[in-house]
Amino acid sequence: MELKEKIQELKQQIEDFKAKTVEDVEVFRIKFIGSKNQIKDLYKELKAVPLESKKEFGQLINGLKSFAEEKFLFLKQAVGTISQSSNKKQIDFSRPAEEISLGARHPLAIVKNEIIDIFKRIGFVVSEGPEVEDDWHNFSALNFPPEHPARDMQDTFFIEKSDDGDRTNEIALRTHTSSVQVRVMENSTPPIRTISPGRVYRNEAISARAHCFFHQVEGLYIDTDVSFADLKQTLLYFAREMFGEKANIRLRPSYFPFTEPSAEVDVSCTICNAKGCNVCKYTGWLEILGCGMVDPNVLKSANIDPDKYSGFAFGMGIERIAQLKFRVGDLRLYSENDIRFLKQFKSAY
Ligand code: DAH
Secondary structure: OOHHHHHHHHHHHHHHHOOOOHHHHHHHHHHOOOOOOHHHHHHHHHHHHHHHHHHHHHHHHHHHHHHHHHHHHHHHHHHHOOOOHHHHHOOOOOOOOOOOOOOOHHHHHHHHHHHHHHHHHOOOOOOOOEEEEEHHHHHHHHOOOOOHHHHHOOOOEEOOOOOOOOHHHHHEOOOOOOOHHHHHHHHHHOOEEEEEEEEEEEOOOOOOOOOEEEEEEEEEEEOOOOOEEEHHHHHHHHHHHHOOOOOOEEEEEEEEOOOEEEEEEEEEEOOOOOOOOOOOOOOOOEEEEEEEEEEEHHHHHHHOOOOOOOOEEEEHHHHHHHHHHOOOOOOOHHHHOOOOHHHHOOOOO
């Protein structure tokens, strides 16, 4: 066969070649592209071609070679061994990695964790209790007498309520985390140093300043010779860790059934540095928690001997601390799940 015919013949074969699978493409590659391909043989024959025709034949074979390469690419694409896009767009491995977008913690979780950390450093351990609570743990063991008006201090969501005034079977959503105090005292022996974070519920109309659920952290310390001075110093330590070393506290006498004496604690206004602003209502002070010495009746309810042991307790609202830390006044924002609000806390911790 003349060289020219051979070229024609191969060209035809290449043109007619059809590939359905990756294996077909491989057959094509071995035949027309690989190291022992048939086009190479044509170059060998070129040596025997008379000088005046060498150029012409050389060009024909070169053309055949490019034709085979183009067809090879086409076949590969057709059976999907390479995708359209990766053929055009090569991966640039030197490009900086794309930013990993982290979520944000909820502001209440941030504050809760910070409160836990602060108390952990002075030996408090975390304890938790149920949100659906019986009357004993939420009220009676905390020295709320059955018909005492103090029960109305907290509007309760009842799950089971008795009509005959017998409170023992009543079940409600806990109105405060003080219920966990009782559970811890019942289940352990002093010394006790615990904080109990959690959600609490009250039957209140939702507004910027009130919500039907919110979060508290309860603190309890019971040992021999625990004094009111210990309580004050612990709370001062907390205030300075939380709001900075310039923070001060003041205690105002108050009333809670489960503590005697009881106090409400204010921290010096962190927003105006106690100079007076609309958040502290120009007093320079902000109320942050309730506290007191655990009432002997409460110790007795949990079988702890009040002649041997004494203790202090305190309870604070997490939303309130978050309001002061993040200047978020409207309570509703915490549970609306508005991403525009939540993502602002990305860098907080
Ligand atoms: N339980 C109280 C409330 O929800 C807060 C509180 C006050 C807790 C005094 C305490 C305490 O442990 O000693 O308003």
